[in-house]
Amino acid sequence: MDIEGGAFMKFTDTTKYLIHAEMIADGVVEKPDVIGAVFGQTEGLLGSDLDLRELQKTGRIGRIEVKVESKGGKSFGEIKIPSSLDKVETAIIAAALETIERIGPCSAKIKIIKIEDVRASKRKKIVERTMEILRELFEEPEIESEKIAEIVRQAVKAEEIIEYGEEKLPAGPAIDESDAIIVVEGRADVLNLLKHGIKNVIAVEGTNIPKTIIELSKKKTITAFLDGDRGGDLILMELLQVADVDYIARAPEGKSVEELTLKEILKALRNKIPVEQLKKVEENGIRDLVEKVEGKLMARILDKNMSLIKEVPVRDLVKTLKTDNLPKNTTVVLDGVITQRLVDVAAKKEVSCLIGVKIGSIVKLPTSVKIMTFDQIL
Numbered sequence: 001m002d003i004e005g006g007a008f009m010k011f012t013d014t015t016k017y018l019i020h021a022e023m024i025a026d027g028v029v030e031k032p033d034v035i036g037a038v039f040g041q042t043e044g045l046l047g048s049d050l051d052l053r054e055l056q057k058t059g060r061i062g063r064i065e066v067k068v069e070s071k072g073g074k075s076f077g078e079i080k081i082p083s084s085l086d087k088v089e090t091a092i093i094a095a096a097l098e099t100i101e102r103i104g105p106c107s108a109k110i111k112i113i114k115i116e117d118v119r120a121s122k123r124k125k126i127v128e129r130t131m132e133i134l135r136e137l138f139e140e141p142e143i144e145s146e147k148i149a150e151i152v153r154q155a156v157k158a159e160e161i162i163e164y165g166e167e168k169l170p171a172g173p174a175i176d177e178s179d180a181i182i183v184v185e186g187r188a189d190v191l192n193l194l195k196h197g198i199k200n201v202i203a204v205e206g207t208n209i210p211k212t213i214i215e216l217s218k219k220k221t222i223t224a225f226l227d228g229d230r231g232g233d234l235i236l237m238e239l240l241q242v243a244d245v246d247y248i249a250r251a252p253e254g255k256s257v258e259e260l261t262l263k264e265i266l267k268a269l270r271n272k273i274p275v276e277q278l279k280k281v282e283e284n285g286i287r288d289l290v291e292k293v294e295g296k297l298m299a300r301i302l303d304k305n306m307s308l309i310k311e312v313p314v315r316d317l318v319k320t321l322k323t324d325n326l327p328k329n330t331t332v333v334l335d336g337v338i339t340q341r342l343v344d345v346a347a348k349k350e351v352s353c354l355i356g357v358k359i360g361s362i363v364k365l366p367t368s369v370k371i372m373t374f375d376q377i378l
Helices: 031-040 052-057 086-096 120-137 146-158 187-195 210-217 232-244 262-268 275-295 314-323 340-348
Strands: 002-004 017-026 067-073 076-084 107-119 160-162 170-172 181-184 202-203 221-226 247-250 297-302 306-312 331-334 354-358 370-373
Touching: 017 086, 031 052, 031 067, 031 076, 076 086, 086 107, 107 120, 170 187, 181 187, 187 202, 202 210, 221 232, 221 262, 232 306, 247 262, 247 275, 275 297, 275 331, 297 314, 306 314, 314 331, 314 340, 340 354
Parallel strands: 181 202, 181 221, 221 247, 331 354, 354 370
Antiparallel strands: 002 067, 017 076, 017 107, 067 076, 160 170, 170 202, 297 306, 297 331
């Protein structure tokens, strides 16, 4: 007897995995017996969050396909269960199936054969069909098979992006398995690195560093790979304050990670520097600058390369910042108090750092401006 339930199984747009299992029963059983055993003998086993009936009602588990064949007084069959749960939850459901000991009136055994990544299967079919189309349907000279395969592989790598952590951050599929990860600014940066085969990458998606990134930094070696512009500077500043970063890599000046070629990506990552080295260089440079203004009631305005733009009396600093056509991303070192008024003007003028004798009554502190005192440096 051969009973098929092909029409019974339902795939949804969110299906990620397909559980494949084999069953054997010591007696004659039919499809309803198998489905009844799957639901009945797993009920209450995993708690309400992973109850199969509830998961099916909410569409996170699809309808079950069962094929059964009886021979010589025994029944043999296949079970397939579509899942839109994550990898761990899907594995738990699969393991629960193997606890089933009876189907209908018969003793039985179920064994998981494999868990298929439905998305990977779809990508494989897309690649195969794309290659056929390129070969057969374009009115152009024939393209070499190896070149077609490479073109298609690069195109579909964007499909590997996942959502990671409670903030659902854009990431590559190798975040959990890698001891070292690369932190970038946004989704487009993740996609570009995936396109070039780099899968241990995750994005912060803004200057407010997510809790997921902070927690990952405690467990893994972190390389911050950031754009070569002011946005990259701001994110680096925030990362260094809240996360345990190990290395810094930067895109070439004026370029973003999302537009880099493979050669540029590899060069930037090879040239990464330990974060302690960066901090030491910065501290030594700033210490010299502090000593040049300390006790003189003067302020120094420096460009992003820490070269002097202008030196003015502290009393004229706010006016100078307001009226002068200064470049963005400057640092100001002043022999005076950092006030709310100074902070507000600095934020409007895109000053990246204020260093003063002490900090006054600051009610509102923009995330774009880093504030330090002489005591912290000296």
